[in-house]
Amino acid sequence: MKKLKYALFTGCTAKQSTPEQMMSTLAVARKLDIELIELTEASCCGASHLQDYDDFLSLVLNARNIAYAEKHGLTMVTICNTCQLNTAMTKHRLDRNPELKAKVNEKLAEVGLEYKGTSNIIHFLYAIIDDFGLDKIKKMVVRPLSEFNIAPFYGCHNIRPSELHDESHKQKENPYNPTSLDDLIIACGGMNVDYEEKNKCCGFHVELQAPHTAAVLTGTAIAGATDQNADMMVTPCPLCHLKLDTQTKSASEAIGREVSLPVLHMQQMVGLALGCSPAELGLKHHVTDVNFV
Amino acid sequence: MSTNKITTQKVNFKVFRFNADEDYLPYYEDYSMDVTSEEVVLDILNRIKWDYDGSFSYRRSCRHGICGACAIKVNGRSTLACKESMTTMIEYFGNDLTIEPLSTKRAIKDMIIDKGDFWEKHAAVTPYLAADIDENPTCENLVSPHDAEELNDADLCIQCGACHYACPVVEINSDFFGPAAFAAAYRFEADVRDSDSQRLIDVNEEKQGVWDCVKCFECAEVCPKDINPIEKITKLHQMAFKKGVAKNNVATRHAVGFLHSIKKHGMLDEGGLVLYSEGAHIVKHIPVALQMFRKGKIVMPWNMPKSDNLDEIQKLIKSSSTVKF
Numbered sequence: 096m097k098k099l100k101y102a103l104f105t106g107c108t109a110k111q112s113t114p115e116q117m118m119s120t121l122a123v124a125r126k127l128d129i130e131l132i133e134l135t136e137a138s139c140c141g142a143s144h145l146q147d148y149d150d151f152l153s154l155v156l157n158a159r160n161i162a163y164a165e166k167h168g169l170t171m172v173t174i175c176n177t178c179q180l181n182t183a184m185t186k187h188r189l190d191r192n193p194e195l196k197a198k199v200n201e202k203l204a205e206v207g208l209e210y211k212g213t214s215n216i217i218h219f220l221y222a223i224i225d226d227f228g229l230d231k232i233k234k235m236v237v238r239p240l241s242e243f244n245i246a247p248f249y250g251c252h253n254i255r256p257s258e259l260h261d262e263s264h265k266q267k268e269n270p271y272n273p274t275s276l277d278d279l280i281i282a283c284g285g286m287n288v289d290y291e292e293k294n295k296c297c298g299f300h301v302e303l304q305a306p307h308t309a310a311v312l313t314g315t316a317i318a319g320a321t322d323q324n325a326d327m328m329v330t331p332c333p334l335c336h337l338k339l340d341t342q343t344k345s346a347s348e349a350i351g352r353e354v355s356l357p358v359l360h361m362q363q364m365v366g367l368a369l370g371c372s373p374a375e376l377g378l379k380h381h382v383t384d385v386n387f388v
Numbered sequence: 389m390s391t392n393k394i395t396t397q398k399v400n401f402k403v404f405r406f407n408a409d410e411d412y413l414p415y416y417e418d419y420s421m422d423v424t425s426e427e428v429v430l431d432i433l434n435r436i437k438w439d440y441d442g443s444f445s446y447r448r449s450c451r452h453g454i455c456g457a458c459a460i461k462v463n464g465r466s467t468l469a470c471k472e473s474m475t476t477m478i479e480y481f482g483n484d485l486t487i488e489p490l491s492t493k494r495a496i497k498d499m500i501i502d503k504g505d506f507w508e509k510h511a512a513v514t515p516y517l518a519a520d521i522d523e524n525p526t527c528e529n530l531v532s533p534h535d536a537e538e539l540n541d542a543d544l545c546i547q548c549g550a551c552h553y554a555c556p557v558v559e560i561n562s563d564f565f566g567p568a569a570f571a572a573a574y575r576f577e578a579d580v581r582d583s584d585s586q587r588l589i590d591v592n593e594e595k596q597g598v599w600d601c602v603k604c605f606e607c608a609e610v611c612p613k614d615i616n617p618i619e620k621i622t623k624l625h626q627m628a629f630k631k632g633v634a635k636n637n638v639a640t641r642h643a644v645g646f647l648h649s650i651k652k653h654g655m656l657d658e659g660g661l662v663l664y665s666e667g668a669h670i671v672k673h674i675p676v677a678l679q680m681f682r683k684g685k686i687v688m689p690w691n692m693p694k695s696d697n698l699d700e701i702q703k704l705i706k707s708s709s710t711v712k713f
Contacts, residue, residue, distance in 0.1 A: 107656035110693045112685045136696040139656040143603050145646040147625035148711055155708040156650065156701065202708045206700040255605035256616075270609055271465050271480050291464075296556050296604035303665050304639035305600040308560045312602070341676055341685075382679050 099226055101172035102164035102214070103131040104182065106333070107139050109174060113333040115377025119362035120174050120219060122375040126235070126366070127227055131172065134163050140181040142334075143252075143300060151198075157185035158199045158210040170215045172222050174362070176252035176332035179218045180259070186216055187259055217263050218253055220331040220361055224275050225265040229282045237370040239284025243327060243387065245364070246288040246320035246356075247276035248339065250332030251296050270294060276331065276361065283368035292319035297338040307349060313338045314350035321354060326387065331361040341382040357385045392425070399423045399478065403436060404488040405444075406495045414495065416486075417441075423474050430458055430469040432487070433499065446499035453612060456548035460499050461488045466550035468612035490553035505558075506549050509565045513573035513591060518584035535580045542575035542620055544613045551607035551617050563595040567607035567617035570598055574620035577627055592628045592635065599625075599639035629711050641665045644713045651705050654695025659686060 109117040124131050137160040139145075146153040161182060164171035173179040189196040190212045200209055217225070223232065254260065254270040261267055268275055273294055277287040297316060298309030317339060320328050330336050339358045347353045358381070359367075366376045367388070378385045399421055406414035419436055430448060437444040447457040451470045458469040463481040477485060487499075494501040521529070551567040552558055558566045565573075573591045576582045591597045598621045607617040625643070628634040645664040649657045659677075663670050680686050687693070695701060 107658065110655060111658050111687045112680065114684060136700075138654040138695050138701050139646065139650050141646055141650075142656065144643045145650070147622060148629055148643040148647060148713070149709055150622075150626055151710045152647070152705065152708045155704050159700070159704065202704055205707055206697075206703055208700075251604040251606075256608045269480055271463065296602050296606075298602055300603045301557075301600055303642050303662065304594070304637075305557075305561070305602075308557055308600060308602065311560050312556060341680055344676070380683050380685060382676075382683055382685070 098128060098130060099222070100130040100132070100169060101222060102167045102169040103133045104137050104140075104160060104164070104171050104173050104178055105133060106173065106175040106178040107142075108333040108337065112337060113360070113380070115380040116174060116333045116336070116360045116362065118375065118377040119360055119366050119371070122366045122371045123223075123362045123369065126369045126371065127223070127232075129222070129227065132167055132169065134160065134171070136163050140178045142177050143181060146181070153181070154185055154188065154195070155199050155202045157182055158189060159203060159206075159208055161186060161214060161216065162203060162208040162210045164214040164216075165211050168213075170217060170222075172217060172219050174219045174331075175334065176218065176250040177334055179216065180252035183216045183259055183263055186212065187262065215263055218331060220253065220275060220279070221264055223365065224279060229278055232279070232365065232369075233282045236282070236284055236368045238368055240280075240364070240368055241284045241286075243285050244288050244323075244325050245280045245285040245359075246290055246323065246325035246328045247273075247280060247293050248297070248316060248320070248328050248330040248335055248358075249273050249276055249294050250330055250335045253331060254294055276329065279361065279365065280329065283364055285364070285368075288320060288323045288325045290319040290323040290325070292316040297335040299334040299338045302338070302342070306345065309338070310342065310345040310349035313342050314346035314352070314354055317343065317346060317354040317356055318350060318352060320356060325356060327357040327359055327385075329359045329361055329364045333360065336360055343383060355383055357381065357383055357387065359385070395425045396422050397478065398483065399474070400484045401432065401436075402484070402486045403444075403498075404486075404492060404495070405498055407498075408496050414492065423478070425473075425475045427474045428470055429460070429462060429467055429472045429474060429477065432474065433458070433460075433469055445497040454546055456546035459490055459548040459550045459553075459612075461490055461553075462486070464488075466490060466554040466610040468548055468550060471612050490549055503549055505562075506547075506552050506566070506568065509552070509569040510547065510572055512596075513565060513569045514584055514587045515569075515572040515576065517576060517579060517582050518587075519581045520583065529581065531580060538578045538580070539575055540578070540619065540623075541613070541615055542571050542578065545571050545575070545615055546613060548612060550610045550612060554606045554610045556604060556606065557600055557602055561595065561600060564600050565591060565596050567601075567621065570601075570624060571615055571617045571620045574624055577624065588624070588627060588631060589633050591624055592633060594637065594639065598628075626711075629713060634713065638665050638669070640713070641667075647705070647709075651702060653692055654698045654701045655693055657689075657692055659689070
């Protein structure tokens with residue numbers, strides 16, 4: 096197989112509040128011999144909030160990020176569900192609306208860039224599953240996670256709206272019964288936990304303006320996984336991770352029940368199974384201790 | 389013409405049953421049926437009533453996806469029964485299907501729920517055209533095709549409630565208007581003939597308004613008319629800024645804060661955004677922030693990462709901004 100090579104859009108949390116997500120992404124890429132060219136010029140995607148304020152500006156900035164991936168002639172890989180949504184949504188709208196695309200390109204031309212629509216945009220989870228292949232991962236596992244019940248937490252912005260995500264995926268993900276993360280858990284030797292909240296919202300986006308709603312959603316998700324005997328949760332989204340890992344106190348208070356589970360980034364789980372060290376995967380950067388390694 | 393062969397398969401249904409007048413608790417009844425690829429979910433409800441139990445109750449009327457009466461939940465997914473094909477349901481969930489009302493806690497009898505909360509929220513957004521109409525018009529009050537497009541299909545809503553009862557915020561926060569009411573609000577806010585000045589203010593209020601939307605896209609996923617309520621919610625946010633009714637509060641500052649951060653760093657300054665949004669209320673985040681700091685999750689202002697070619701980003705912000713706050 097030809098060596099896989101992508102343009103990496105890190106997003107902002109990987110450089111700040113979830114350093115372990117950046118570390119584990121690079122560690123897994125090294126193990127799988129995937130080449131990642133970091134888009135150091137990229138700006139924040141607006142995290143689905145900037146567009147509430149200024150839709151056109153949000154389009155221009157996201158189109159600029161994609162234009163840099165296109166310059167490399169590479170598929171853009173994201174490591175955050177919300178980055179994935181915002182970037183893919185921009186691509187979707189520009190590719191279907193020549194007039195809007197022209198308007199955006201008029202702005203990008205001022206800085207010598209052009210959005211063409213030539214790069215696909217996928218989350219690293221799907222790069223691993225669709226492009227690298229689960230069977231190959233399975234063969235490379237040196238430390239199967241067979242002792243653990245692992246609860247997948249998919250994160251809204253990788254599975255909804257499904258019409259949008261179907262455009263970038265090779266295999267459809269059913270938003271009501273998603274399987275990619277479950278399949279990856281199984282490939283890593285773990286037991287996948289089925290629970291009602293696995294495809295639900297963590298509440299991250301209203302943490303400041305509606306803290307009670309956000310905390311109830313987080314608490315309910317952790318409780319749901321706990322009640323199905325999960326030893327840990329795993330998520331492809333650093334924003335879900337922040338919520339589930341750092342906000343257990345408010346979540347517990349909101350649902351009137353003490354909840355807390357170690358939460359792995361999808362990359363950390365794969366890294367552990369492939370034999371990466373806890374240090375390489377940044378496991379010490381979790382607020383809820385990862386106590387099983 | 390393509391001739392799709394009709395196929396049949398066995399499906400096990402677990403059906404929610406409850407009669408508020410007689411039952412203390414709801415229960416589930418099992419039915420096993422051969423389902424053909426031509427059937428829709430409503431056909432199954434009819435067969436349960438006609439072939440198994442005449443007391444089984446559900447709302448239905450038009451059978452053409454226009455009256456909005458027959459929305460229920462299949463395996464937790466809001467579904468307009470007369471429009472949803474059984475083939476899709478089996479594809480989504482397999483051959484064991486659970487049939488429930490849109491909201492089990494609002495059930496009156498089987499699939500029939502008290503939709504009072506839905507209608508109350510709907511009524512709260514002034515869901516009609518507020519305009520000074522000449523009582524003796526001499527010509528038609530026409531809307532240009534371009535202006536009509538601004539409604540973005542929001543006028544196609546059939547008030548079935550599928551999105552309302554799929555919304556996790558509606559479930560938690562009883563003040564929240566919900567996606568259907570927001571779509572209705574947008575339908576009139578986007579209408580060039582409308583002159584209501586209170587509606588947009590109301591849908592931007594804290595607790596009840598659009599700022600409490602968690603952006604989960606459940607509403608967009610379930611809408612049987614493809615209205616995409618969250619797209620309308622986004623547009624209501626934008627309208628509030630454009631029309632100058634956005635209040636200066638934590639929610640609006642949270643949106644605007646992204647712009648300030650991107651202008652300064654290209655990337656988001658996480659701590660700076662919380663400070664800008666919360667102001668003095670940032671103190672309540674200190675306990676968690678300290679925990680995060682100890683785990684190396686907080687970057688100090690002097691170490692804030694910056695995007696390469698930041699000048700490009702700043703130039704684009706200058707030339708492409710369309711809103712002021």
